[in-house]
Amino acid sequence: MAGMSMEDTSSDQVWLLHVDGLSMAQGSGASIVITSPQGEDLEFTIKFDYKASNNEAEYEALVIGMRMAHEAGAKHLLAYSNSQLIVKQIEGTFEAKEESIIQYLMQIKELKTSFDHFQVIQIPREANIKDDCLSKLASALEDCRTRHITIQCLPEARALLAVQPITARVDWRAPIIRWIEEGHLPDDRWEAARLKARATHFLVQADTLYKRSYTHPLLRCLSTEEGAHVL
Numbered sequence: 001m002a003g004m005s006m007e008d009t010s011s012d013q014v015w016l017l018h019v020d021g022l023s024m025a026q027g028s029g030a031s032i033v034i035t036s037p038q039g040e041d042l043e044f045t046i047k048f049d050y051k052a053s054n055n056e057a058e059y060e061a062l063v064i065g066m067r068m069a070h071e072a073g074a075k076h077l078l079a080y081s082n083s084q085l086i087v088k089q090i091e092g093t094f095e096a097k098e099e100s101i102i103q104y105l106m107q108i109k110e111l112k113t114s115f116d117h118f119q120v121i122q123i124p125r126e127a128n129i130k131d132d133c134l135s136k137l138a139s140a141l142e143d144c145r146t147r148h149i150t151i152q153c154l155p156e157a158r159a160l161l162a163v164q165p166i167t168a169r170v171d172w173r174a175p176i177i178r179w180i181e182e183g184h185l186p187d188d189r190w191e192a193a194r195l196k197a198r199a200t201h202f203l204v205q206a207d208t209l210y211k212r213s214y215t216h217p218l219l220r221c222l223s224t225e226e227g228a229h230v231l
Helices: 054-071 082-092 099-114 131-144 172-181 189-199 224-230
Strands: 014-024 025-036 041-048 077-083 117-122 150-154 204-207 208-211
Touching: 014 054, 025 054, 041 054, 054 077, 054 082, 054 099, 082 099, 082 117, 172 189, 172 204
Parallel strands: 014 077, 041 150, 077 117
Antiparallel strands: 014 025, 025 041, 204 208
């Protein structure tokens, strides 16, 4: 199913993913734009705290973007990349020889199973409607301050990370869920007031916390550990 074409899928079900990877003297990074079927954009910029080639940065962006799209609820995902090489490697037309690229391809193969339909196509940079994000990315590598995009620093390539033990932490979602479902509030009145105000932006369905939005689809809220795994 995941390898099928989008032709038979209704356009109001297809999510779009635009990715750009960039390696330059100031550092490496990736720009990710996820577009919902309603046409709303979610923009992210990842700044890598390690050296990556252009291809590795592009693969990193694609892997992270696929995970984010899945967590946002996408079932039909159409991904765009400026790299013909990467598209051909994912299709199996070109063979990958570098170990890091092979690891990325293995991750993408696994992630594809998360979608009912998945397709990646090559798009010329001059035709990329999200190309302005690349210039934002270049600026972000020099100065991580930006008003328009989310900056996340990634310390190490996800394709090469070993599994690390996770220290148990308090789940930030728990107080919100307890207030919505049980009416339970902290004893401190200021904490209680802040929690009640914050909770207006969320709802609970089937014991799962979702972020409300008038313009975006409901977004499932992740724990700190889940968020780290996605990124």
